[in-house]
Each structure stands twice: as structure tokens, then as C-alpha cells.
Amino acid sequence: MNFEFSQEQILLQEEIRRQISGACPLERVMKVMDGDTTERLKIWREFAELGYQATAMPEDLGGYGLGYLELCLLAQELGRHVVPIPMISSIYLASEALLLHGSEAQKEKYLPLIVSGERVASLAWSEPGRRVANGNIATRFADGMLSGEKLPVADADIADLFVVLAQSEGQSRFCLVDGSDSTLATEHLAVIDEAWPHARLQMSGTPAELLPVNEVDVDEVFYRAAVLVAFEQIGGAQACLRSAIDYAQERVVFGRSIASFQAIKHKLADVYAATELALSHAYYASWALQQNDKSLRRAAAGARIAATRAYELASAELIQVHGGMGYTWESHCHLFYKRSRMLALALDSEPTWQRRLVEQLCMQKEEAA
Amino acid sequence: MDFNDSPEEAEFRRQVRAWLAENTSEFSAYDYDTMSDEEEVALCRRWVARKAEAGYAAMRLPRAFGGMDATPMQCVIYAQEEARYKLPFNYFGITLGMAVPTLLTFASEEYKAALLPRVLSGEHIWCQLFSEPSAGSDLANLRTRAEKEGEEWVINGQKVWTTGAHLADYGILVARSNPELPKHKGLTYFFLDMKSPGVEVRPITQIDGGAEFNEVYFSDVRIPDSQRLGEVCEGWKVAMTTLMFERQAAGEQSLGLIDFEDLFRTVLGIDLTDGPAIEDSQVREKLVDWYLIQEGLKYFGYRQLTALSAGRPPGPEASLGKLLEARGAQAAAGFATDLMGYEGIIKDPALAPCGGAHQSAVLQAPGIRIAGGTDEILRNTLAEKVLGLPPEARNDKALPFNQIM
Ligand SMILES: Cc1cc2nc3c(=O)[nH]c(=O)nc-3n(C[C@H](O)[C@H](O)[C@H](O)COP(=O)(O)OP(=O)(O)OC[C@H]3O[C@@H](n4cnc5c(N)ncnc54)[C@H](O)[C@@H]3O)c2cc1C
Numbered sequence: 001m002n003f004e005f006s007q008e009q010i011l012l013q014e015e016i017r018r019q020i021s022g023a024c025p026l027e028r029v030m031k032v033m034d035g036d037t038t039e040r041l042k043i044w045r046e047f048a049e050l051g052y053q054a055t056a057m058p059e060d061l062g063g064y065g066l067g068y069l070e071l072c073l074l075a076q077e078l079g080r081h082v083v084p085i086p087m088i089s090s091i092y093l094a095s096e097a098l099l100l101h102g103s104e105a106q107k108e109k110y111l112p113l114i115v116s117g118e119r120v121a122s123l124a125w126s127e128p129g130r131r132v133a134n135g136n137i138a139t140r141f142a143d144g145m146l147s148g149e150k151l152p153v154a155d156a157d158i159a160d161l162f163v164v165l166a167q168s169e170g171q172s173r174f175c176l177v178d179g180s181d182s183t184l185a186t187e188h189l190a191v192i193d194e195a196w197p198h199a200r201l202q203m204s205g206t207p208a209e210l211l212p213v214n215e216v217d218v219d220e221v222f223y224r225a226a227v228l229v230a231f232e233q234i235g236g237a238q239a240c241l242r243s244a245i246d247y248a249q250e251r252v253v254f255g256r257s258i259a260s261f262q263a264i265k266h267k268l269a270d271v272y273a274a275t276e277l278a279l280s281h282a283y284y285a286s287w288a289l290q291q292n293d294k295s296l297r298r299a300a301a302g303a304r305i306a307a308t309r310a311y312e313l314a315s316a317e318l319i320q321v322h323g324g325m326g327y328t329w330e331s332h333c334h335l336f337y338k339r340s341r342m343l344a345l346a347l348d349s350e351p352t353w354q355r356r357l358v359e360q361l362c363m364q365k366e367e368a369a
Numbered sequence: 370m371d372f373n374d375s376p377e378e379a380e381f382r383r384q385v386r387a388w389l390a391e392n393t394s395e396f397s398a399y400d401y402d403t404m405s406d407e408e409e410v411a412l413c414r415r416w417v418a419r420k421a422e423a424g425y426a427a428m429r430l431p432r433a434f435g436g437m438d439a440t441p442m443q444c445v446i447y448a449q450e451e452a453r454y455k456l457p458f459n460y461f462g463i464t465l466g467m468a469v470p471t472l473l474t475f476a477s478e479e480y481k482a483a484l485l486p487r488v489l490s491g492e493h494i495w496c497q498l499f500s501e502p503s504a505g506s507d508l509a510n511l512r513t514r515a516e517k518e519g520e521e522w523v524i525n526g527q528k529v530w531t532t533g534a535h536l537a538d539y540g541i542l543v544a545r546s547n548p549e550l551p552k553h554k555g556l557t558y559f560f561l562d563m564k565s566p567g568v569e570v571r572p573i574t575q576i577d578g579g580a581e582f583n584e585v586y587f588s589d590v591r592i593p594d595s596q597r598l599g600e601v602c603e604g605w606k607v608a609m610t611t612l613m614f615e616r617q618a619a620g621e622q623s624l625g626l627i628d629f630e631d632l633f634r635t636v637l638g639i640d641l642t643d644g645p646a647i648e649d650s651q652v653r654e655k656l657v658d659w660y661l662i663q664e665g666l667k668y669f670g671y672r673q674l675t676a677l678s679a680g681r682p683p684g685p686e687a688s689l690g691k692l693l694e695a696r697g698a699q700a701a702a703g704f705a706t707d708l709m710g711y712e713g714i715i716k717d718p719a720l721a722p723c724g725g726a727h728q729s730a731v732l733q734a735p736g737i738r739i740a741g742g743t744d745e746i747l748r749n750t751l752a753e754k755v756l757g758l759p760p761e762a763r764n765d766k767a768l769p770f771n772q773i774m
Pocket residue numbers: 463496497498499500501502503504505506507529530531532533582736737739740741742743744745746749761
């Protein structure tokens with residue numbers, strides 16, 4: 001047994017951290033938050049040059065074929081820097097859906113273009129006013145066409161390919177839709193995190209390609225993405241802790257550094273403990289993802305919930321430690337706070353993951369019996 | 370990253386399993402929930418002796434002392450496998466986790482040869498005589514005196530909260546040998562025979578009705594200088610080494626307050642007014658709370674282990690384990706009893722689910738949040754030693770001890 005990333009993986013992560021802090025400092029994220037609409041695509045393309053999107057993609061599909069452990073470490077760094085690119089939409093979700101369910105021809109047609117940064121894909125799954133998790137999906141695929149409404153859809157403003165969750169003959173299936181199709185209507189939504197745009201997507205008689213049926217159900221992609229998102233969340237939580245420590249040591253009130261107040265120290269110790277606990281779950285989940293271990297779903301749900309809780313705590317306390325300054329648009333605190341809430345909801349919220357985790361535990365118990 | 374056993378680990382696990390399968394049956398047949406303490410201690414002694422025959426009682430020890438030179442990973446594999454069996458409570462936790470490794474590091478060869486075999490035969494239990502009425506979190510504030518007379522030390526004073534002192538044959542002791550030096554600098558570390566004249570042990574009843582800890586009084590107790598561990602006035606350093614061993618031992622197993630499987634089984638067996646408890650989202654949330662702590666700390670422990678295997682000593686970050694687990698167990702125990710409704714008050718092992726494990730945890734968790742470093746001290750440790758935040762003000766640290774008494 002060995003519960004650490006390898007020396008090479010750690011060196012790679014450090015290299016990525018240096019690259020990202022140079023290429024995408026928080027000031028650049030602030031530009032996006034302030035309404036710059038071109039910046040995200042620019043960063044997406046720059047990072048494609050660095051090969052980020054290609055990390056875990058098999059070589060015959062234009063990737064480096066490194067593996068999911070490396071992709072997890074990349075995710076942690078992207079989270080640490082709240083990088084506003086459609087990595088979750090395009091790589092962890094849409095590409096994974098294609099890898100899991102796509103035909104060879106579909107994979108070859110689309111995946112190399114996504115990893116090269118030429119195309120941006122997004123997975124459109126959520127629908128207004130309903131929880132689609134149990135196959136309760138209104139969007140229909142029939143006769144090569146899709147009709148329905150998806151909301152919210154991440155990164156729809158820059159996506160030119162959608163993987164759409166729909167019902168086809170009573171089954172939950174994924175379909176592919178070209179983002180430039182004239183029957184698609186997108187409408188920008190005001191969301192909590194201005195640096196992560198979302199939209200409403202309406203389809204009426206929109207031409208679509210069905211992804212073939214597969215032994216794994218459509219949920220598989222959410223469990224797999226949950227592991228990667230957990231690393232993003234933990235990277236974010238670690239950045240919050242670092243920033244809170246730095247600020248606490250600088251700020252002097254009542255004649256002493258606020259870092260010397262026990263209330264502040266204990267708060268930060270709790271953030272540290274929550275983050276390390278989440279990281280421990282995430283380590284296990286990264287291994288289960290890489291190995292496709294039978295415990296993947298349980299591990300992913302555990303990592304998902306622990307990481308969500310850690311980021312929520314860390315980002316809320318980040319603002320608290322900063323006092324009034326932390327509540328300003330100008331400070332960086334809100335980048336983390338908003339991203340944390342968005343990530344907590346992006347793959348559906350905690351109660352859904354609690355239900356999934358308990359389901360997995362029950363199944364495990366039945367198997368053992 | 371590999372959570373599977375390596376071939377050598379798998380082979381070791383196979384050996385452990387085979388040995389346990391052959392040797393546990395006579396110990397697993399008892400009902401430990403209702404047995405008296407005396408009977409359980411006697412069984413525990415026999416179990417330790419049995420394990421020692423195969424090298425499992427103190428695995429980390431060199432073979433010459435009855436161990437098996439085990440790696441940290443082998444210790445964990447053994448602990449995982451042993452946890453599958455119902456066995457007597459381990460009354461040798463402090464003995465094997467703290468006293469024995471300290472002796473091994475600091476005692477003379479003669480004492481090691483004389484005393485370690487008596488532990489491994491299940492005969493000797495040791496206790497830890499650190500805390501005093503004036504010295505718990507602030508351990509260096511202790512007042513028990515050690516005065517040199519010829520080749521002997523004369524001990525006078527009082528210890529408190531000494532777990533197992535009533536059973537113990539020997540104890541490890543920190544006392545003040547020089548009150549003119551600042552508090553951390555005037556301490557010396559010894560071990561002593563608890564049957565020495567002048568040692569008086571008085572049990573203290575805990576909130577759960579048990580009496581596992583004690584007051585220990587010393588009146589002119591004589592300890593030969595050869596039983597000093599470490600240099601005179603370097604007792605603080607030795608004590609810190611003991612606490613490091615404690616952390617190391619703690620990393621290998623959970624506190625055992627609540628087993629997730631017990632909680633899960635309890636939840637699955639309960640119907641609320643509107644259906645099975647497991648279908649209630651609030652129930653699931655609380656179940657998940659405890660799962661995340663227990664399962665997460667298991668993986669955290671594995672990470673620590675990898676660091677240990679790579680030769681890095683257990684660091685202060687290990688403090689987060691007990692902090693999360695003790696608080697979490699207290700919450701989980703409250704939740705489990707809530708689910709039982711009014712019947713949750715019943716701790717009778719014959720009536721309560723899981724032999725009253727959750728009611729026991731309600732009553733034991735507060736002690737665990739204090740023993741071996743309180744929640745607050747653990748947070749200070751994490752904040753200062755791991756996160757680099759400023760230490761608490763210590764106005765008395767540099768003053769001669771006799772000026773602050
Ligand atoms: C079940 C049990 C078994 C034990 N077994 C042993 C044993 O075998 N051998 C042994 O030597 N000792 C043993 N102890 C003693 C234990 O180590 C001490 O009780 C513990 O260190 C706390 O010390 P105290 O009781 O003096 O409380 P205090 O130190 O007086 O603490 C009282 C309160 O003040 C808080 N506090 C203290 N200092 C600070 C600070 N700097 N910042 C913030 N808050 C602070 C504490 O967190 C606590 O809430 C045992 C205790 C228990 C409960």
C-alpha cells in the first residue's frame with residue numbers, strides 16, 4: 001500500500017502550480033468577474049497550449065494519456081487559483097460522457113478538438129423545476145431531434161458542443177448537439193459567481209446524435225466528475241486557508257496581531273482539519289477513479305461531500321478573518337466564496353450526494369451479507 | 370498511490386488472518402458487555418500473552434524483546450484484522466503504546482531484559498503518572514517533588530487521572546527535581562514499582578460509573594537513580610518522546626467510541642413515524658457526518674503511515690484525528706440515541722441496540738475530548754505547530770518555578 005502521489009506526480013503538480021500562478025493570477029479572474037467576456041476563452045486556449053486539457057485523454061484521441069491521478073492534481077491547482085475555464089463542463093463532464101458512452105467515431109470526431117482547445121463542450125443535464133437525478137427528465141430525443149429546456153447550463157456562452165441528457169424511449173441517454181445550430185436558444189442567467197457564466201438552453205426540433213447505449217448508466221459520469229471537482233474544491237479550500245493565515249499575521253488590532261487571538265487560531269485549525277479530512281477522502285477516491293475500483297461510487301460521494309464542506313467552511317471563514325475588507329468586491333475573498341457555493345451545487349447539492357452515498361453503503365452491506 | 374496490498378503485505382495479511390482464525394475462538398466466545406472488569410482484565414492478560422507467543426503483542430519491538438521488528442504498515446494490517454473479532458478491552462494500551470517504547474529508548478539493557486518480558490507475558494501493566502491537580506494541559510506546571518538522596522530519589526506529591534493505576538505494576542513518572550529552574554527545565558523522568566512503600570492509589574469514579582482512573586499519592590517513595598530515564602532535568606524531553614509514541618500508536622487504530630457499522634445497523638433497524646429512518650434525509654445527513662469522519666480518518670491514518678514508512682516521524686498534524694473523532698463521536702452518539710426515542714435512555718446492554726454501545730459512547734466521549742490533550746489544546750497545536758500562528762502568551766515560561774508556585 002502507498003497513500004501518496006509519486007514523486008513525479010508531485011513535481012508535475014508543483015510545475016503546474018507555478019505555471020498557473022504566472023498565467024492566471026487572481027487579478028485575471030477578477031477581470032472575468034468584472035464582465036470581460038473574452039478572457040475565459042483566451043485562458044482556455046493558453047492552457048491548451050500547456051496541454052492541460054489533454055492530461056488524462058488517451059493518446060490516440062489527442063491526449064497525453066497520463067491518467068486520472070494527474071488530472072486530479074491539475075484540478076486541485078485550478079481550484080487553488082479559481083481558474084475560470086470550462087474544465088468541469090468540457091473535460092470532467094462532457095468528455096467523460098463521450099469517453100464512457102460515445103461510439104468510436106464520435107470520440108474520434110470530437111475529443112481531439114476539445115483537448116486541443118479548439119472546441120468547448122458542456123454537459124446540459126439540469127432542468128427547471130425538477131430533479132433529474134432519478135431519470136425524471138422532460139427533454140426528449142426522438143427521430144434524430146431534441147426538444148426541451150435545460151437550466152442552468154454551465155459555460156453555454158462559449159460552448160460550441162453540448163452533451164444533453166435526455167429521455168429516449170423511456171431511457172436516460174446522452175445526445176450530442178452542435179452549439180451553432182439555429183434551433184438552439186441560449187439566454188444568459190444571473191448567477192452567484194459572475195466568473196462562471198451559466199445559461200438557459202432551449203431546444204426545439206434540434207438535430208442531435210444519440211450516444212450508444214452502454215452498460216454503465218448516465219450517473220457514472222457524475223460520480224467520476226465528483227472526484228475531480230472534489231480536488232478543485234480542496235485546492236480552493238487550501239488557498240483560502242493560506243490567504244487567511246497570511247492576512248491574520250499581518251493585521252494588527254488592540255495592539256496585537258489577530259493571528260494571536262485564540263478564536264482566530266481555533267477557526268483556522270478547524271478549517272485545516274476539515275480540509276485534511278476531505279483530502280484524505282479525495283486521495284482514496286482518486287485511486288478508485290484511476291483503478292476503476294468497485295468502490296468508486298462510494299469513494300466519490302464521500303470525497304464530494306467532505307470537499308464541499310471543507311470549501312464552504314474555508315471560504316466563509318476567509319471572509320470572516322478579513323473583516324470588512326473581506327466583504328468588498330475589491331478583495332479576492334468573494335472569488336472563493338462564490339465558487340465554493342457554485343461547486344457545491346454544480347453536480348447537484350449535498351442531499352443528493354448523501355442519498356447516493358447511503359445507497360452505496362447499503363449496496364455494499366448487501367454484497368457483504 | 371495504491372490502496373491495495375503489495376504482494377508482501379498480502380502475504381503478511383494472510384498469515385495474520387490464519388493466526389487470528391486459530392487463536393481467537395476461545396476469546397471471542399465471551400459476552401464482554403456484561404462481564405466484570407476483573408474477568409475482562411484476566412482475559413486481556415491471557416490474550417496479550419497469546420499474541421506475544423507469535424510476536425503480535427508488541428510488533429514494533431525488536432525480535433530480541435519479543436516483537437517482530439514490524440513495519441508501521443504491518444502494525445496497521447494486524448490492527449485491521451484484529452478489529453474483526455470480539456476481544457477483551459485492551460488494558461495494555463498505555464503499557465505497550467507509551468511505556469514500553471519509552472523504556473526501549475531510555476532504559477538500561479538490564480531493565481529492558483528484566484521488565485519487557487513481564488509485559489509480554491501479560492503479567493505487568495504500566496500506567497502513566499503525568500497529570501496532577503495543577504498540571505493537565507499545562508503539564509510542565511507539575512509539583513510532585515523528586516529529591517536526590519545518595520543513589521536514590523525521594524518522591525513526594527500527588528498525581529491524578531492516572532488510568533489503570535489500580536491495576537498497574539509499574540508507572541512512568543515525571544517529577545520536579547529542581548524548582549529553581551524554569552518550569553520546563555527542572556523536570557526529571559523515572560519509572561517506578563507501583564508496589565513501592567509510600568505509593569497510595571485511590572480510584573476516582575467517572576461519569577459513566579466506572580473507575581478506570583485514579584489519584585496516586587507519593588509519600589517518601591524511594592526510586593533508585595538507575596530507574597531515571599534520560600538526564601537529570603531533561604524530563605520534559607523524555608515526556609515529549611513518550612507523547613510522540615502515543616501519537617504513533619493512536620494513528621494505528623480508531624478510538625473505538627462508535628463503530629460506523631454499529632451506527633449504520635442501528636439506523637437500518639429503526640422505523641420512524643413516517644417510514645424507515647434511512648429514508649429520512651436528516652437521518653442520512655447525520656449518518657453521513659459520522660461516516661465521513663471515521664472513514665476519512667482511516668484514509669488520513671494511511672497517509673500518515675506512508676509518511677512514517679518513508680522515515681518521517683508522526684508530526685503535530687496527527688492531532689486532528691482525535692479532535693475530529695471525539696467531537697464527532699459525541700454527536701453521533703447523541704444522534705443514535707435520538708433515533709431510539711424515549712428508549713434511547715436505556716443503557717442496559719441486554720436491552721439497548723448494539724449492547725448499549727451508543728449510550729456508552731454518550732458517557733465516554735466527554736472524557737475522550739479531554740484525555741491526551743483537550744480539543745482546545747489540540748487546536749492550539751494545529752494552529753501553532755502546523756499553521757505557524759503565534760503561540761499563546763506564557764507569562765511564566767522563563768521564570769524560576771519556585772517564583773510562580
Ligand atoms: C479519561 C481520562 C483519562 C486520563 N488518563 C490519564 C493518564 O493515564 N495519565 C495522565 O497523566 N493523565 C491522564 N488524564 C489527564 C488528562 O491528560 C488531562 O485531564 C488533560 O490534559 C486536561 O488537563 P486538566 O484536566 O488539568 O484540565 P485543564 O488543563 O485545567 O483544562 C480545563 C479547560 O481549560 C482549557 N484550556 C487549558 N489550557 C488552555 C489553553 N492554553 N487554551 C485554551 N483552552 C485551554 C481546556 O481545554 C479545558 O477545556 C486523563 C484524563 C481523562 C479525562
